Amino acid sequence: MNVRAQIGTMFHLDKCIGCHTCSLACKNIWTDRRGTEYMWWNNVETKPGTGYPCQWEDQEKFRGGWEKHNGSIRLKSTGKARIVTNIFHNPHMPSMDDYYEPWTYDYQHLFNAPEGPDQPTARPISMVTGEHIDVESGPNWDDDLGGSPVYAEHDPNLAGLSEEQRRQLFSVEQLVFFYLPRICNHCLNPACVASCPSGALYKRGEDGIVLVDQKRCRAWRSCIAACPYKKVFFNWHTGKSEKCILCYPRLETGQAPACFHSCVGRIRYLGVLLYDAERIADAANLPTEQLIDAQREMILDPHDSHVIENALKNGISDAVIEAAQDSPVYKFVKVWKIALPPHIEFRTLPMLFYVPPMAPVMAQRRDGALDSVSDNLFHDIEQARVPLKFLANLLGAGQEGKVLYALRKQKAVRWYRRALTVGDVDLETARRMLRDADCTEHEAQAIYELTSLCTVEQRFVIPPMLREQAIESLKDPHEQKQNAGFGFLSGPRRGL
């Protein structure tokens, strides 16, 4: 057993209102620089929708992630031999048009325009070329466009849905959509790290944050093709790749990452997960339908004395283990099993989990009025406007079972709380639902509290990052101080 610590994250999609506050918080801190205008390390997508960059989930187009090959797994985009023919150009990358051409407005014109018969307007200007452009797309261009025949209809997650389901999903009165906020998943088996020819990407040993070394990056852009979530971006100004850093400077000072901290719906949870690094290779190689369970297996119980012993042996400090025991992510993922990894079939073992959203049920006409009250307790989950298959494609590696389990448990908790607080439903029925959903009353109460009443301290259990100790494992600080002098600080730029 090789116990390591990872900052795990969880987004509760049932609470997301799609306000994009997270995206703006991130943008203002990290990607307002030249060359990063088009980047959104955090973005919020409407589902069904094609997302950002357009159709990022379609790995037949973008070739991200891993694929099974001769009993093992290999990168879908590149390899030691396969890179030779594409050494100067990686053909499977999103173009700027697939992201969007960033723009601002010519505000000065509002003040400087010569007098004329019409009101002056602020025309959009490309932030890349500085020319006037016609805006054709944006990072959330399909925002709230649930029924859009251009964007929503081409969501790769619609694969396997029947014609009837598709028709319902796009008919006007039954239209439905939900939001999917996305950041880097800081995967356990990151394809971006594996693909980098320069070894510039690395996963921090002490907390699992995946970073790009700006000094070693040589602009091969293999990471951009290899990341199936398209969360590594190329800075066209510095010629280096950049990605979400999980605000590690904030984490190291005990603050939650900006997108977490600013979240209006309080949908974001963050906490340490202990996992067994020995099992990564085997887990990533399992058949698709076993991946979710295998990843849950890898995440270890921080209360288990055997795990604690091995963690201490690996240099994980008591404080981090304590944080892992309080981790809300651990509870949602491993104990309650209602948080699921996105597209684990890409085999990168993402460490960002999503609680699937409850959707409105299909309304039925009764006496000339639309009625959505159902007598069949769980039945309407299958009848929800968002087909279960769609959620399963997104969060369940195509299997409805795992998603159904999470939704049933959530619904049972709701029903139980409704019986307790509102009292318009029968408590016995609610208890029966809990039993059917594999949930105790105690657990239901805990889920309810951590979902609805959670405080900042409960949502973000940030471990002490102990950077001074992490550095000591690499070099002696005293020696470093005596040898290094003042050193140099310079920004990343093109070239070696």
Add this chain to the structure above:
Amino acid sequence: MLGIVLAAAFATSARGQETAAYFKANCASCHTIGGGRLAGPDLKDVTRRKDREWLKSFILNPQAKITAGDPYALQLLEEARGVVMPQVAGLTPDRVDFVLDLIEAESALEESQFKGQQISMAPFTPADVTRGMALFTGRDIPSAGAPPCFSCHSIPGIGGLGGGFAGPDLTLVFERLGGRPALSAWLQAPATPMMQSLLRNAPLAPDEIHALTALFEDRAKHGAPVQAGVAQLTFSLLGLGVAALALVLFDVIWKGRFRAVRRSLVEASKL
């Protein structure tokens, strides 16, 4: 008698042998000793025609002498139909002395080794011209393996694209070099560094020289020089055409390559 002895002594000495080799490589393409005029005059007894000082300064820098308006130099220029003797690489005043010594010694002999190749004066036949054309275009490879002429040169009758344009057009070379003996001698021991380096290790055989001379004589009589501009334009256009064709081919081969994602969705929805 004394002359013969001297010549023998000079020829057998080490310096004499070296000078002879130098003469062969650098002078023999235009000059003979007792073999008649080639591009340049026969050098037999040249040291009696003009004094050594004059000869030395002329050999070291022929153009300067001409520019200075020396009457004898101008006379030579006229005899050579305006072809100025090139400045020969590796000449030093000492070496000029040795060369003049060699010429003096060789002139004393009854038959100098630099009398020049006995060029066949057999009349040219159409078959010779055909053979010459085959050699020129590389259909026949010269026996010693010299590269075909048309990699760098052009003459009429080898197709619309002409030959190479790296070397001069050879349509009128027969007249330019002053006829059959001079051209033959030139082909045997060319005077330019480029041709020297090409033919040094792959000299042309006498029958090949015969055939090429026949070709050049024929072309000088009948052909007009290839229009370099037209041929080059044809060549460029052909190149562009082939490049465009190659692009079309690549496009067909990689038809399923990755293209824009979003734009294709939007365009498909407009249909």
